[in-house]
Amino acid sequence: TEQRDILVVGGGAAGIAVAASIKARQSAVGITIVEPASNHFYQPGWTLVGGGVFSPEKTRRDMASIIPPGVEWIQSAVTAFAPEDNRVTLSDGRTLQYQQLVVAPGLVLNWSAIEGLEDTLGKNGVTSNYRYDLAPYTWALVKGLKGGRAVFTQPPMPIKCAGAPQKAMYLSADYWLSESLLSDISVGFYNAGAVLFGVSEYVPALMEYVRRYNIDLNFQHNLVAVDGPRQIATFVVTNAEGESHREQVPFEMLHVCPPQSAPAFVRHSALADKAGWVDVNPATLQHQRYGNVWALGDVINAPNAKTAAAARAQAPIVATNLLAAIGYHCEPRHYNGYGSCPLTVERGKIVLAEFGYGGKLLPSFPPWLLDGTRPTRLAWWLKERILPPVYWQAMLKGREWLTQSEPATREESTH
Numbered sequence: 001t002e003q004r005d006i007l008v009v010g011g012g013a014a015g016i017a018v019a020a021s022i023k024a025r026q027s028a029v030g031i032t033i034v035e036p037a038s039n040h041f042y043q044p045g046w047t048l049v050g051g052g053v054f055s056p057e058k059t060r061r062d063m064a065s066i067i068p069p070g071v072e073w074i075q076s077a078v079t080a081f082a083p084e085d086n087r088v089t090l091s092d093g094r095t096l097q098y099q100q101l102v103v104a105p106g107l108v109l110n111w112s113a114i115e116g117l118e119d120t121l122g123k124n125g126v127t128s129n130y131r132y133d134l135a136p137y138t139w140a141l142v143k144g145l146k147g148g149r150a151v152f153t154q155p156p157m158p159i160k161c162a163g164a165p166q167k168a169m170y171l172s173a174d175y176w177l178s179e180s181l182l183s184d185i186s187v188g189f190y191n192a193g194a195v196l197f198g199v200s201e202y203v204p205a206l207m208e209y210v211r212r213y214n215i216d217l218n219f220q221h222n223l224v225a226v227d228g229p230r231q232i233a234t235f236v237v238t239n240a241e242g243e244s245h246r247e248q249v250p251f252e253m254l255h256v257c258p259p260q261s262a263p264a265f266v267r268h269s270a271l272a273d274k275a276g277w278v279d280v281n282p283a284t285l286q287h288q289r290y291g292n293v294w295a296l297g298d299v300i301n302a303p304n305a306k307t308a309a310a311a312r313a314q315a316p317i318v319a320t321n322l323l324a325a326i327g328y329h330c331e332p333r334h335y336n337g338y339g340s341c342p343l344t345v346e347r348g349k350i351v352l353a354e355f356g357y358g359g360k361l362l363p364s365f366p367p368w369l370l371d372g373t374r375p376t377r378l379a380w381w382l383k384e385r386i387l388p389p390v391y392w393q394a395m396l397k398g399r400e401w402l403t404q405s406e407p408a409t410r411e412e413s414t415h
């Protein structure tokens with residue numbers, strides 16, 4: 001067994017940001033990131049790839065190029081946790097012992113949960129912005145479609161970036177409207193949930209676009225099977241009485257958002273709650289039972305929106321609280337649940353949802369400058385031009401920009 005000081009599991013948005021944030025505060029501490037992938041992706045950019053605005057390459061970097069200076073990278077996957085012994089096992093058979101553990105491996109997309117989907121992704125008009133290699137196919141389909149039915153699906157919650165399924169739909173419909181094709185293309189939204197968006201303040205602005213694009217809204221419709229060659233999607237529809245039946249919907253284009261869960265090695269570990277997510281204190285992001293374990297990003301069970309924006313707010317909070325716990329002089333901080341979902345309602349305009357725990361609105365800007373409940377050009381400009389450099393140059397470099405937190409009160413910060 002090898003010894004490490006601070007061990008970070010995952011080199012995604014959350015893992016890189018927290019490692020950089022710790023280094024920015026205390027450059028001498030030893031940090032190791034375990035991450036199997038050779039590429040790092042800016043996933044928020046995939047909506048714009050699917051909308052023909054970004055090239056896919058703009059959203060990819062070599063992992064080696066974004067590991068913070070002075071941080072060790074072990075290119076392997078964690079397969080098991082032993083928090084009682086402060087130990088993890090890697091896929092290459094090695095075991096590592098740590099002083100402090102930070103868990104940030106994101107979530108998994110369960111494509112295989114939908115019968116027939118994996119065989120037809122990337123052909124027969126079936127696509128998804130949830131994969132780097134498929135987002136360009138979304139745009140190819142949008143440009144090629146001249147008539148018929150376009151279907152956009154959303155699985156049961158929780159999912160990362162809950163607005164992304166409808167973002168893809170609005171950008172597609174906007175293109176068809178601009179090409180005067182909307183009279184020949186019918187657009188349908190099929191959501192396993194019961195509402196268009198979880199925070200009601202943003203729904204009126206979205207409904208204006210639903211009407212503009214003449215979108216057929218279907219709730220309690222859960223996609224269970226796709227027949228690619230015959231272009232038929234099958235949904236399980238549940239009514240108010242809880243009864244369900246199957247419904248078949250033919251399509252010319254199908255954009256799927258797959259169901260999502262915590263990774264199996266997390267779900268089956270002592271770190272998980274009943275639903276499989278890492279069980280953290282929602283304010284401190286410290287594990288509920290293991291004092292030297294922290295978690296952030298999509299893998300945690302806190303009821304915030306699973307977004308890179310949330311990870312941006314969480315990283316400095318975990319960094320500060322972890323350093324305070326091991327004796328460095330820093331004021332512990334609390335996470336307010338901040339997350340953000342820039343809803344691309346048309347090319348050039350965004351409804352910028354920003355909210356925290358309990359659906360409390362947490363705008364970054366005063367309403368006279370940017371009212372997030374209305375579509376604005378400024379929010380589009382932010383998404384297209386400002387947020388990518390904020391991600392690569394600030395968040396992944398340990399600099400705080402557009403982050404929110406609160407100082408912890410004395411009693412709450414002790415553990």
Ligand code: FAD
Nearest residue numbers: 010012013014043044077078105106161297298307308309
């Ligand atoms: P990820 O960034 O997914 O990284 C997880 C990392 O852990 C990966 O590198 C993975 O290889 C690694 N890993 C996995 N298993 C292991 C293991 N066993 N051992 C070690 N490492 C492992 N967010 C926004 O803020 N705004 C948006 O507009 C937005 N739009 C989105 C649109 C789409 C289409 C998608 C897919 C996502 C969008 N998001 C958006 C969400 C955002 O991308 C995620 O919330 C964010 O990437 C979460 O960061 P993370 O580090 O938790 O997970």
